[in-house]
Amino acid sequence: MDSTITEYDTIAAISTPPGEGAISIVRLSGESALETAQKVFKGKDLSQVPSHTINYGHIIDPDSQQVVDEVMVSVMRKPKTYTREDLVEINCHGGIVATNRVLQLVLGAGARMAEPGEFTKRAFLNGRIDLTQAESVMDLIRAKTDRAMQVAVDQLDGDLHHLITALRQEILEVLAQVEVNIDYPEYDTDEMTTRLLKEKAALVLGRIDELLATARSGKVLRDGLATAIVGRPNVGKSSLLNHMLREEKAIVTDVPGTTRDVLEEYVNVQGVPLKLVDTAGIRDTEDKVEKIGVQRSREAITKADLVLLVLDTSTPLTAEDLGLIQATAAKKRIVILNKQDLPDALTATALPDVPAEEVIATSMRTQQGMDALADKIVHLFMQGIDNSQSQVMVTNARQIGLLQQAKTSLQSVLAGIEAGMPIDLVQIDMTAAWDKLGEITGDAAPDELITQLFSQFCLGK
Ligand SMILES: Nc1nc2c(c(=O)[nH]1)N(C=O)[C@@H](CNc1ccc(C(=O)N[C@@H](CCC(=O)O)C(=O)O)cc1)CN2
Numbered sequence: 001m002d003s004t005i006t007e008y009d010t011i012a013a014i015s016t017p018p019g020e021g022a023i024s025i026v027r028l029s030g031e032s033a034l035e036t037a038q039k040v041f042k043g044k045d046l047s048q049v050p051s052h053t054i055n056y057g058h059i060i061d062p063d064s065q066q067v068v069d070e071v072m073v074s075v076m077r078k079p080k081t082y083t084r085e086d087l088v089e090i091n092c093h094g095g096i097v098a099t100n101r102v103l104q105l106v107l108g109a110g111a112r113m114a115e116p117g118e119f120t121k122r123a124f125l126n127g128r129i130d131l132t133q134a135e136s137v138m139d140l141i142r143a144k145t146d147r148a149m150q151v152a153v154d155q156l157d158g159d160l161h162h163l164i165t166a167l168r169q170e171i172l173e174v175l176a177q178v179e180v181n182i183d184y185p186e187y188d189t190d191e192m193t194t195r196l197l198k199e200k201a202a203l204v205l206g207r208i209d210e211l212l213a214t215a216r217s218g219k220v221l222r223d224g225l226a227t228a229i230v231g232r233p234n235v236g237k238s239s240l241l242n243h244m245l246r247e248e249k250a251i252v253t254d255v256p257g258t259t260r261d262v263l264e265e266y267v268n269v270q271g272v273p274l275k276l277v278d279t280a281g282i283r284d285t286e287d288k289v290e291k292i293g294v295q296r297s298r299e300a301i302t303k304a305d306l307v308l309l310v311l312d313t314s315t316p317l318t319a320e321d322l323g324l325i326q327a328t329a330a331k332k333r334i335v336i337l338n339k340q341d342l343p344d345a346l347t348a349t350a351l352p353d354v355p356a357e358e359v360i361a362t363s364m365r366t367q368q369g370m371d372a373l374a375d376k377i378v379h380l381f382m383q384g385i386d387n388s389q390s391q392v393m394v395t396n397a398r399q400i401g402l403l404q405q406a407k408t409s410l411q412s413v414l415a416g417i418e419a420g421m422p423i424d425l426v427q428i429d430m431t432a433a434w435d436k437l438g439e440i441t442g443d444a445a446p447d448e449l450i451t452q453l454f455s456q457f458c459l460g461k
């Protein structure tokens, strides 16, 4: 090809969920998208219709001339399209067989089956979006709560992209200055350049720290907070799960040892998605089944981001309670003093080594304390995040990891200056920070990473 602009082959896929539906869409993108669609379309001449129009007609098997489906075909010419390439969307009747036939015909007419995420990958390769925006497309699809969705939409809008790009620009300006200093030492003193390096490194480091401070909450919004409900038998763990779910999911009885296995459910607590794990009551037991359950409860504590330790205030503390208080001390934890509606056999002050702010009094019978519990959970994980004003957040492990690497490089810059290291050595660390930030946006990302990232997408996205 003699063109200097990269052109990609024409890809096709079903872009709607697999299965029966009212309408399903077969999407084509690439240089010959219109031409390919035309080979199987009977209706208007697609090469003549205005861009961004939808056109009625039929999909015809070119070999047998048989009508396969009655359709609407959207024609969108580049560059104002999702992929920045010519794009055709065939809107079929939502049957599985007909839609697959349409796809097969389009593939027979010269399109290649798209890989997962390849449409969005093209949007990235053609410069419409950066990697953070591409990642947010996936987050948007998987968002479990309104707030998780809002974070994804903001990121799709380019909030994180703009922030990282601005930080890279700051670094680039210093690097340019360093070059001048190295090439023309007569124009610039080491002292001035060093001062500038120090200032900018500190500035960018500060902004990265602010971003990293949002990471934990961001990840929770995205993935859900692993929350283990633990306690000895019969204290009300399953009742708590049911209340939070507003559904009788777990079996509740007055027989200690009712829950034998772990039960996992998603709940939305004021916009924070929790993955709640109800566990078997922990006690010494000879019962084989219960023993395994107890073992799994201990594993749930290890894996949890948050532990809800339930105690029964109608009975005195037992050795098991004390053991659990110790076993969960290092975790993020809320200690729930349940059964407040019954006569009190223990008071919060009697709890050894539990800070008062970790304690909440509840009754599953009267619902006492349930709102306070929800508030505490949200507060613990949304500290510093204002509900009303949206703030740029980092949500995924890849972005967080790269920010941490950029931070380490900037710390080396500052340490190097402090130690009086020559400027060209300090420059190496500053450049590394620039590269790491570039990997976040994809300006400096290796091909394997890009391939791997898009392969996690849905087919047809
Ligand atoms: N039918 C259909 N619906 C869909 C999609 C799609 O691909 N097809 N999308 C797929 O995910 C989402 C919409 N996302 C889109 C994002 C950008 C552009 C686009 O054409 N952008 C151009 C010009 C925009 C304009 O006209 O101003 C650009 O940014 O240059 C289109 C769709 C959701 N709904």
Ligand SMILES: Nc1nc2c(ncn2[C@@H]2O[C@H](COP(=O)(O)OP(=O)(O)OP(=O)(O)O)[C@@H](O)[C@H]2O)c(=O)[nH]1
Pocket: 231, 232, 233, 234, 235, 236, 237, 238, 239, 240, 251, 252, 253, 254, 255, 256, 257, 258, 259, 260, 279, 280, 281, 282, 338, 339, 340, 341, 342, 362, 363, 364, 365, 366
């Ligand atoms: N009065 C009163 N009873 C409660 C309260 N919470 C739970 N119960 C009762 O305590 C009993 C045990 O509740 P569960 O929720 O099954 O307790 P659990 O901790 O899941 O028990 P295991 O699964 O055996 O470990 C049931 O009879 C509940 O109705 C409460 O706040 N007040």
Ligand SMILES: [Mg+2]
Pocket: 237, 238, 239, 250, 251, 252, 258, 259, 279, 280, 281
């Ligand atoms: Mg239970």
